[in-house]
Amino acid sequence: MINVSKIKKGIVIDHIAQGQGYKIFSQLKLDEIEDVVVLLRNIPSNKMGKKDLIKIETDIYLDLTVLGLIDPNITINIIKDGVRAEKIKLTLPEKVTGILKCKNPRCITQHEKVRDVQFHLADPEKRLYRCEYCDSHTSL
Numbered sequence: 001m002i003n004v005s006k007i008k009k010g011i012v013i014d015h016i017a018q019g020q021g022y023k024i025f026s027q028l029k030l031d032e033i034e035d036v037v038v039l040l041r042n043i044p045s046n047k048m049g050k051k052d053l054i055k056i057e058t059d060i061y062l063d064l065t066v067l068g069l070i071d072p073n074i075t076i077n078i079i080k081d082g083v084r085a086e087k088i089k090l091t092l093p094e095k096v097t098g099i100l101k102c103k104n105p106r107c108i109t110q111h112e113k114v115r116d117v118q119f120h121l122a123d124p125e126k127r128l129y130r131c132e133y134c135d136s137h138t139s140l
Contacts, residue, residue, distance in 0.1 A: 004038055004055065011062065012077040012084075013054040018042060020071050021052025027066050033058060068093045069100075069127075069140045094121050100129055104136035 016024060021039050030037045035058035045051040067074050068090045078086040096119045102109045109117050109131070119129035119138065128137040 007057045010057040014075045016052035018050040102131040107134040
């Protein structure tokens with residue numbers, strides 16, 4: 001078993017569904033951070049069977065909307081002085097701006113430069129979002 005030490009200051013992204021850790025790592029561009037970043041995969045978990053976990057030993061802005069889209073069951077732990085100072089449980093965002101792209105080839109967003117296209121949650125179980133321009137459904 002690999003032992004990863006506690007971090008003194010930073011962020012722990014916990015309860016990531018097995019196999020989703022690298023996707024989150026890539027979306028957040030954590031490979032560009034100069035500080036310590038650890039991606040742990042397939043960790044045994046009583047609650048989930050197996051899970052992924054990411055530890056980031058630095059202050060960083062995290063886009064919680066992106067994280068909620070990838071896996072709404074993620075928990076964010078903010079660590080200060082080696083102790084969890086804050087715990088944030090994510091949910092599926094009701095509205096998403098600037099992240100998703102409409103898949104409808106006839107949508108105006110495919111042919112015109114439309115900034116900040118909004119998508120509204122249409123089906124939480126299937127994680128489908130509705131385009132504000134053409135009402136087509138899309139997902140991440």
